[in-house]
Every structure is written in C-alpha cells, then in structure tokens.
Amino acid sequence: MVECQTREEPSLSCIKKEEGRGDIAKSLNIGKATVSEVVRRYVELGHDGDRPRSGRPATVNTRANRQWTKKRFMRNPRTPVRKMAREAGLKETSLCRIVRKNLKMKPYKLKKVQKLTDENKKVRFKRSKTPIHRAANGNWERLFFTDEKVFALEQAHKPSK
Secondary structure, eight states: OOOOSOSSSTTHHHHTTTOOHHHHHHHHTOOHHHHHHHHHHHHHHSSSSOOOOOSOOOSSSOHHHHHHHHHHHHHOTTSOHHHHHHHHTOOHHHHHHIIIIISOOOOOOOOOOOOOOHHHHHHHHHHHHHHHHHHHTTGGGGOOOOOSOOOOOOOSSOOOO
C-alpha cells in the first residue's frame, strides 16, 4: 500500500515515487479524478502552485511596496499615510489600499482631548446629580443648561478654510 503525506496535494509526494494513481487515491480516500488533475497540473506547470491568472497585473500593490510600507509603519506607526505616499512616490489611495487590505491596519489620526483626572470625574458626577434633584422637585421649568468651561484645542496643522 502507498503512503502519501498530505491530503491537500495528494499525489505530489507519491508522483516522485512513481506510484499508481489508483493506489494513491485509495490511500488518501479520494477520487482518481482528483489525483489525475493534480498530476496533470504538476506535469504541465512543473510545480504545485496555481496557474497564472488572466487580467491586468498589479503595478503598485507589489510585494516590494507592501514590504516597504510595513517596515515604515513598524519603525514609526504615527507617520501619516499622506506623507508616506509622497515619500514612496505612490498615490495616497493606493497606499491606503495597501495598508487596509494587505497589512490589515486602519489608519487614524490622533485627536487632542481633555484629560480627565479622578478629581474632575468626581466633580462631574456631583454636578450631574444636581439637575436630577431639581427636576424631581418640580423646578425643571427654571432649569438652564450651560457649559462649565470653554476648551480651546489647537490643531496640529492649519485648517484649509
């Protein structure tokens, strides 16, 4: 009886041993047609990979560009996609496609927000209870909401308008 190693490529390990296709099919419990197809593809192509596909070949989303992008993000993940695209000589949309689809990353921009300390949280919680008590007493008609403080946060870049 023939012993083949893998079920995915059933006959490649046995082709080299020049075993019969029927014996290979029995040992792996698969059909003879499957074994014949794998053997025919191996003889035709010289390897067990897929056949070349038709269609327009990728010119921007190449292995070299993907590796370059991945190295740059590993070195400094805060680098903007727009800047990296300029350095690589690629369009921003092409680089975004590489980042999202191939590298499985999501580009985002860090935003400035107010820092909340434990003391700030306690004060906020205390002030949030006050309107509830006023509304419960029936004084909700005279209730007026206003902001406690105005925060001015600057952007890292100048706005376009």
